[in-house]
Amino acid sequence: MINWLANPARFGRFSARTLPWFGWGAAAVLAVGLYWSLVVAPADYQQGDTVRIMYIHVPAAWMALSVYFFIAVASAVALVWRHPFAEIAARAAAPIGAAFTLICLATGSLWGRPMWGAWWVWDARLTSVLILFFFYLGYIALVNAFDDPSRGGRAGSVLALVGIVNLPIIKFSVDWWNTLHQPASVVRIGGPSIALAMLVPLLIMAAGFCLFFVALLMLRMRTVLNERKAMALRVSAGTAALQTEPEPMPSMKTAAR
Amino acid sequence: MAAFGGLFWRDLRLALRQGGDTGLVLGFFVLAVILFPFGVGPEPAILRRIGAGIIWVAALLSALLSLDRLFESDYQDGGLDLLALSTLPLELAVLAKCAAHWMATGLPLALASPVLAIIVNLDLGEIGILTASLLIGTPALSLIGSVAAALTLGARRQGVVLSVLVLPLYVPPLILGAGAVEASMTGIGARAYLLVLGALSLAALALCPWASAAALRQAVE
Amino acid sequence: MCRWSPVYGCLAPTKLPQPHLIAEGLACRRGERLVFAGISFHLAPGEALLLTGANGSGKTSLLRLLATLIAPVAGKLLWGTVPVEADIAAYREQLHYIGHQDGVKLDLTPREILAFWTSLHGLAGSGATVHTEAALMAFALEGVADWPCRWLSAGQRKRLALARLIATPASIWLLDEPTSALDHDNQLRLEQAIVEHRASGGRVIVASHTPIGIADAARLSLDAFAPSSADLTAG
Numbered sequence: 001m002i003n004w005l006a007n008p009a010r011f012g013r014f015s016a017r018t019l020p021w022f023g024w025g026a027a028a029v030l031a032v033g034l035y036w037s038l039v040v041a042p043a044d045y046q047q048g049d050t051v052r053i054m055y056i057h058v059p060a061a062w063m064a065l066s067v068y069f070f071i072a073v074a075s076a077v078a079l080v081w082r083h084p085f086a087e088i089a090a091r092a093a094a095p096i097g098a099a100f101t102l103i104c105l106a107t108g109s110l111w112g113r114p115m116w117g118a119w120w121v122w123d124a125r126l127t128s129v130l131i132l133f134f135f136y137l138g139y140i141a142l143v144n145a146f147d148d149p150s151r152g153g154r155a156g157s158v159l160a161l162v163g164i165v166n167l168p169i170i171k172f173s174v175d176w177w178n179t180l181h182q183p184a185s186v187v188r189i190g191g192p193s194i195a196l197a198m199l200v201p202l203l204i205m206a207a208g209f210c211l212f213f214v215a216l217l218m219l220r221m222r223t224v225l226n227e228r229k230a231m232a233l234r235v236s237a238g239t240a241a242l243q244t245e246p247e248p249m250p251s252m253k254t255a256a257r
Numbered sequence: 258m259a260a261f262g263g264l265f266w267r268d269l270r271l272a273l274r275q276g277g278d279t280g281l282v283l284g285f286f287v288l289a290v291i292l293f294p295f296g297v298g299p300e301p302a303i304l305r306r307i308g309a310g311i312i313w314v315a316a317l318l319s320a321l322l323s324l325d326r327l328f329e330s331d332y333q334d335g336g337l338d339l340l341a342l343s344t345l346p347l348e349l350a351v352l353a354k355c356a357a358h359w360m361a362t363g364l365p366l367a368l369a370s371p372v373l374a375i376i377v378n379l380d381l382g383e384i385g386i387l388t389a390s391l392l393i394g395t396p397a398l399s400l401i402g403s404v405a406a407a408l409t410l411g412a413r414r415q416g417v418v419l420s421v422l423v424l425p426l427y428v429p430p431l432i433l434g435a436g437a438v439e440a441s442m443t444g445i446g447a448r449a450y451l452l453v454l455g456a457l458s459l460a461a462l463a464l465c466p467w468a469s470a471a472a473l474r475q476a477v478e
Numbered sequence: 479m480c481r482w483s484p485v486y487g488c489l490a491p492t493k494l495p496q497p498h499l500i501a502e503g504l505a506c507r508r509g510e511r512l513v514f515a516g517i518s519f520h521l522a523p524g525e526a527l528l529l530t531g532a533n534g535s536g537k538t539s540l541l542r543l544l545a546t547l548i549a550p551v552a553g554k555l556l557w558g559t560v561p562v563e564a565d566i567a568a569y570r571e572q573l574h575y576i577g578h579q580d581g582v583k584l585d586l587t588p589r590e591i592l593a594f595w596t597s598l599h600g601l602a603g604s605g606a607t608v609h610t611e612a613a614l615m616a617f618a619l620e621g622v623a624d625w626p627c628r629w630l631s632a633g634q635r636k637r638l639a640l641a642r643l644i645a646t647p648a649s650i651w652l653l654d655e656p657t658s659a660l661d662h663d664n665q666l667r668l669e670q671a672i673v674e675h676r677a678s679g680g681r682v683i684v685a686s687h688t689p690i691g692i693a694d695a696a697r698l699s700l701d702a703f704a705p706s707s708a709d710l711t712a713g
Contacts, residue, residue, distance in 0.1 A: 079471075082549075127428075134425040141421050145412035148509045154475040155408045159422065162404060162468050228510070235511075263597030267586070274585040335579025338547060342570050343598035478548050 008085070008225050015218045022218065026211035033204035041201045050114050054198075057107040058186075059206040060100050063213060064132060065167060067097030071139070072164045075157035087153035090160060091143050092220035096213055098136035105129060124173035125181035132170060135163045260345035261353050268357035271330075278326065279361050282319045283369055289315035290373045301378045308377030309387055309438030310431075315373075316366050316391060317398065317427050323362045324402040324423065325415055327354060332410045332476060341477045347470040351407075355399045355466075363395030379438070386441045390434040390454060397458040400465040401426045407472035430457060497558030498522050499544075499650060499681065504553035506539045513539050514703040515552065519696070521683070523649070524676045526692045529685040531700030537685035538578070540700065541652045544683065545575035571599075573650040578658075580639035584628040588619055588638050591627070592645050599646040613645035617667055633659045640668060643675075651675060651682045657690055665690070 037055035044051035071090045078086035108126070109119050120126065139156055146152035186192045192199055272278060293311045297303055304311075331337040340350045370391050374384040405423040409415045437450035498520060505515035513536040521527055529537045542548045544555065546566055555562045562569045582591060592610040601609060614620050617637040622630060630638070636659045643651060651672070657665050669691045672682050684690060 131425045131428060134421070138418075138422040138425065141418050142408060142412070145409065145414060145418045147413065150509050151411065151475065151478075154478075155412075155472065158468060158472045158475065159408055231510075259597045259600060263594050267583075267590075267594045270590070271583060271585055330583070333579075334583070335577055335581040336583070338545075338575060338577060338579075339581050339595070339598065341547060342545060342573070342575060344567065344571055344600050345598060 008229075011085075012222065012225060015222050019215060019218050019222070022211055022215035026208055026215050029204060029211055030208035033201055033208045036201040036204060042195075042197050044198075047115065050111065051198075053107050053111040055201055055205050057104060057111060058202060059209045060104040060107065061129070062206055063209045064097060064101040064104050064129070065170060066210075067093050067100060067213065068132065068136070068160075068163070068167060071097065072160045072167075075160035078153065078157045079161070084150070084153075087150075087157065088221055088224050089217070090156065091153060092224060093213075093217055094136060094140050094143070096216050096220075098133065098140065100209075100213075101129065101133040101136060105133060123181055125170065128166060128170040128173050132166055135166060139163070260343060261349055264340075264345065264350055264353040265357050268354055269360060272357060272361035278323060279365055282323050282362050283365055285322055286315050286319040286366055286369060287373065289318060290376065294376070304376075305378040305442075308374065308379050309383070309442075310435040311377060312370055312373055312387060313391075313394075313431050313435045316370070316395070317424075317431060319366060320362060320395065320398045320402060321420055321423060321427075323358070324406045325409075325419060327358055327403055327406045328410055328473065328476075329406075329415075337473065337477055341474065347473060348466040351403055351466045351469040351473070352462075355396075355403050358403070359396050359399040363399055364392075367391035367395055383438050383441055386447045386451070387438050390437045390447070390451060393451060393454050393458055394430045394434045397430050397454075397461040398427065400458075400461040401430075404465050404468045404472065407469040407476065410473075410476040430454065433457065496523055496679065497560075498556075500554075500556040501544070502554045502556070504540070504543060504555065505551045506536060506543050506548060507551045508536075508539055512551070512705045514700055515705055517553070517698070517700075517703050519698060521650075521681050523679040523681060526672070526676060526682040526684070526695040528690070528692060528695040528697050529683065529700060530697060535700040535704060537700055538654055541575065541577070541654050541683065541685055544650075545573060545652050546570060547575070572648050573652060574643050574646075574648045575652045575654075576639055576642065576656060577654045580635045582627050582630075582635045582638055585626060587624050587626055588614065588630075588641075589623045591638065592641060595642050596645050601646065609645045613641040613643075616644040616671060617641045617664060633661060633664070636660060637664055640671075643671060649680050651680060651684075653682065653684045653686075655686060656684065657686060657688055 033055070038052055041052070041055070043049050071093050074086045074090040074093070077083055078090065105126075108129075112121070113119050139159055142159055143149075143152040143156035146155070186194055186199070186202070194202070290311055293307075294304060297307070328337065331340065341347060343350070345353075367388055370388050371384050374387050379387065402423050405419050405426070408422065409419045412418050433450050433454040437447040437454065440450055441447040500520050502518050503515075504517040506513045517540065519527060529540060531537055539548065543550055546555075546562060546569065557565075557569050557572075586594075589610060592613055593606060596606040596609055611620075614623050617640060619634065619637060619641060622634060627635060627638070636656075640656060656668060660668065672684075672692060676682065682692065682695075684692065684695075
């Protein structure tokens with residue numbers, strides 16, 4: 001499936017057909033999810049209505065980690081099979097992942113203020129997610145730092161694989177260290193410990209975020225591919241013009257001066 | 258083996274002949290530490306509380322300054338092609354260069370730290386722990402930094418991109434190194450911190466040459 | 479009693495490996511640009527290949543590809559019957575790549591630099607010293623052998639880079655514009671070195687703008703292998 005899609009022209013046609021579905025689908029699922037989490041779902045017996053931040057905070061955190069994993073896998077593919085498509089996918093996903101991490105940190109901070117009394121604490125989970133955010137920024141800085149974009153893509157691939165060590169640290173930080181952040185309640189051995197009434201809107205929001213990510217990723221990749229096509233056309237037009245252009249007249253040179 | 262030794266001694270000889278580098282790094286280290294009493298006030302109790310952290314952060318930043326010369330001159334004059342094509346595996350070449358870099362940068366920093374520790378009012382036992390933590394931790398700094406230095410070869414604004422990449426990676430040694438001194442101050446004992454720091458350096462020794470060599474192969478293409 | 483040669487001095491001639499170097503359909507991409515496609519040639523021991531072409535046609539890229547610094551986008555490179563990727567270390571041991579840059583560290587002396595280069599090839603101790611002395615004499619660098627390279631002219635540094643060819647034996651010489659910055663005498667020395675290298679079974683691939691005296695060299699013009707504009711839009 002991936003191989004079939006990896007042809008740019010085919011991807012262009014496929015994404016043109018499916019992008020509206022993903023886009024409107026994401027909007028619909030997010031609308032349903034928001035309504036469910038803000039209105040229908042019960043308030044927490046301890047935290048009251050502030051718990052509703054969770055419905056944005058947790059899916060954003062899941063997306064932040066998953067997008068990084070996606071970038072790492074795409075980078076591995078780019079390095080092993082040297083597929084330029086994989087590099088484009090990784091670069092397109094990075095700002096989206098960074099945005100999700102930022103949302104996770106910001107909503108977490110807003111949640112932490114009423115719960116813990118502090119906007120920020122330096123516990124293991126928060127620190128490792130902050131470092132993930134800087135990893136995203138570093139990745140984006142590195143791939144854009146080279147005059148030759150393919151060199152930037154290759155360097156970024158190596159960096160993404162180096163940073164993969166951070167993911168297990170983030171996931172298990174709440175288990176390995178005594179942290180203020182609560183331990184895992186959904187993805188854990190023994191099944192979720194969260195109430196079903198809260199789990200369902202959480203999963204709907206997560207699905208909505210996923211669809212949103214896919215839609216945005218496809219849009220960004222289409223843009224990059226169109227840019228490249230435009231560049232290739234410009235280059236070939238330029239080469240053709242160079243071959244047919246007559247010698248400039250000496251008078252034109254003196255006139256220009 | 259001859260190739261590994263040849264590269265190590267060549268880099269060390271170059272670092273010594275270009276003398277200025279070690280001096281600059283030490284100078285920056287001292288200046289950075291001295292700035293803090295001006296910023297937070299000269300009260301001994303406060304300086305003692307944050308002293309280990311200040312010295313570790315200053316050591317990190319000084320190590321950061323010297324990183325871009327690790328591969329840059331070889332990249333500029335074509336020596337990197339030679340290393341890529343030699344019988345010495347590129348991973349070992351990276352290791353030799355990192356070892357020479359550590360001897361010219363990390364080791365002087367660690368040896369200069371007792372003097373600075375006196376400025377921030379650490380007592381004798383803590384100075385010992387601090388020096389030990391720097392001796393154990395600075396190899397990790399050179400190795401982790403080599404990955405970022407290799408990745409940013411040929412980039413625009415190499416220094417800035419290098420800093421953005423390497424500082425998040427430097428956080429674990431920083432936490433462990435400064436934490437070791439703090440643990441000894443509060444009586445918990447620094448042994449656990451120093452052991453984990455040692456483990457970190459060993460892990461860096463095993464993993465970083467592979468990442469750096471992969472990045473260098475990209476740079477040479 | 480040594481058989482004295484003007485280039486190698488008393489250095490005993492090494493028997494160089496015999497396999498043919500075979501390229502089939504090599505194509506190279508630099509960044510987003512396809513530089514050339516479909517290059518094939520066959521180089522037996524003792525043969526020479528001269529690369530010509532306009533600026534940007536890919537002479538340096540082809541040499542770097544043959545030196546395995548760049549991976550080809552298409553095509554195969556064979557050392558005898560074995561693809562080069564199958565045993566890349568053995569192939570690299572048999573080549574010298576001298577590019578545009580001289581790889582010379584300004585704070586070291588030529589003797590130290592040559593000693594380092596020979597150690598990279600696994601030679602050390604007195605055996606290495608014989609080789610470095612022969613290399614220095616081959617390009618008339620004995621006089622400046624203990625000066626810091628900072629004091630050498632660009633031509634002298636180029637000669638030092640070329641001295642590497644003599645210091646360690648290798649079957650394939652890949653030379654990119656070797657005569658740039660060389661005066662007439664030293665160009666003659668290089669040509670003589672090439673003659674002796676080919677006589678002992680080595681092979682040479684040279685990219686050069688300026689005329690260089692290599693007898694019976696096959697010519698490969700890279701302009702003939704540039705991609706058409708159709709290839710550019712499809713890629």
